[in-house]
Amino acid sequence: MSAAATMHMPREGSNYDEISMQQSMLFSNNLQDLKNLRTQLYSAAEYFELSYTNDGDTQSVVETLKDYAIKALVNTVDHLGSVTYKVNEFVDEKVDQVTETELRVACIEQRLRMCQEYMDHEGRSQQSLVINTPKFHKRYILPSGEIKMGGNLGKLKSVESSFGEEAEWNQFRDAVRTTIRETPPPLLRKPVLPSPPQRKTQRSATFSFSSISNMAPKKEQDKRAVSPHRFPLLRSGSVAIRPTSVSRPTTPSKSRTITPKRYPSEPRRSASVRAAFEKEAQKEPEQQQQQQQQPSKSKRLLKALLSRRKTKKDETLYTYLDEY
Amino acid sequence: MAKAGGGITNAVNVGIAVQADWENREFISHISLNVRRLFEFLVQFESTTKSKLASLNEKLDLLERRLEMLEVQVSTATANPSLFAT
Numbered sequence A: 001m002s003a004a005a006t007m008h009m010p011r012e013g014s015n016y017d018e019i020s021m022q023q024s025m026l027f028s029n030n031l032q033d034l035k036n037l038r039t040q041l042y043s044a045a046e047y048f049e050l051s052y053t054n055d056g057d058t059q060s061v062v063e064t065l066k067d068y069a070i071k072a073l074v075n076t077v078d079h080l081g082s083v084t085y086k087v088n089e090f091v092d093e094k095v096d097q098v099t100e101t102e103l104r105v106a107c108i109e110q111r112l113r114m115c116q117e118y119m120d121h122e123g124r125s126q127q128s129l130v131i132n133t134p135k136f137h138k139r140y141i142l143p144s145g146e147i148k149m150g151g152n153l154g155k156l157k158s159v160e161s162s163f164g165e166e167a168e169w170n171q172f173r174d175a176v177r178t179t180i181r182e183t184p185p186p187l188l189r190k191p192v193l194p195s196p197p198q199r200k201t202q203r204s205a206t207f208s209f210s211s212i213s214n215m216a217p218k219k220e221q222d223k224r225a226v227s228p229h230r231f232p233l234l235r236s237g238s239v240a241i242r243p244t245s246v247s248r249p250t251t252p253s254k255s256r257t258i259t260p261k262r263y264p265s266e267p268r269r270s271a272s273v274r275a276a277f278e279k280e281a282q283k284e285p286e287q288q289q290q291q292q293q294q295p296s297k298s299k300r301l302l303k304a305l306l307s308r309r310k311t312k313k314d315e316t317l318y319t320y321l322d323e324y
Numbered sequence B: 001m002a003k004a005g006g007g008i009t010n011a012v013n014v015g016i017a018v019q020a021d022w023e024n025r026e027f028i029s030h031i032s033l034n035v036r037r038l039f040e041f042l043v044q045f046e047s048t049t050k051s052k053l054a055s056l057n058e059k060l061d062l063l064e065r066r067l068e069m070l071e072v073q074v075s076t077a078t079a080n081p082s083l084f085a086t
Helices: A002-007 A016-054 A059-131 A153-161 A166-182 A187-190 A193-214 A215-227 A237-243 A252-262 A271-283 A285-291 A295-307 A313-323 B001-081
Strands: A138-142 A147-149
Touching: A016 A059, A285 A313
Parallel strands: none
Antiparallel strands: A138 A147
């Protein structure tokens, strides 16, 4: 048989390519022998059939046929075993190669994923640095009228140190006072706090600057706290007190006619305050009668009102009003 | 006596022939059994080889897709080098 000859091929090969080439040639030769084995078996069967029918010595033909069948079966088993071993080895080798390639691809994917995560992290950190977190600071009013945010304390200190001289300090104080008086409070404080805290903030601001100008803040606060009339509007404490003090007439019949004249700064205030004031004036005649029992204070108030200058209307008026 | 001796020899020959026939049958049964075993081995080998090749083909398909995806990602990254700019 040709398969036996192929099995004795010289196996020489210095490197892997030659060995693999020889193995592939052996595999192809084995496959070719398996293909030829079918025709050989068919030809052997025909030969033994003819010899059995033609020859008289059937026993020897049968014995030869038996030996040939056994050898052919063993040879077929050997060929099939060799071919299947080769095929299994080849498939296992390819499976190992595919597994190794999968491992490499998984490694590449993991590296790529790590790069992507790193890029995402870096981009996220960059974007997070761009975002400005909201910071709320106090507002400081400068004499030039500009509003400076209190976040920069160094600038504030430098601004404060620049007011070392007394004249500049007085100028700054007057500017702040005019700013507080002239600027409408709801515009500044409406979006920040509701009405009850606004009253507190305004009082605190008034307190801080009136303490500098030697005013009496404690007395004012005490009087406002004692007064029974509490309105939710701004500066309602002083407005609530004013009818009791300001509307005190020299004669009882002129009380209602004098009341609008005693507020030169009223056009800057809201009409609701005025209406509330008038309502309070109408509803409380008894309090007015009690207020008439203080003629000396009303005289002082009238003198102050007559002697006040037009430019300092609000200061003197509020000073006297706050004293009451 | 000759008839009796001829009958005995015939019986012996028939017995020998029957014995040879049973031996031939046994041999054929052995050969057929081994051929069946060989056939079963071939069938089993075919099934295992087919399953191995199927799994290998599946792995190769999956690997091919993953490689295509990696190739697209790498081509996209190389097409946009600004993505790697720090």
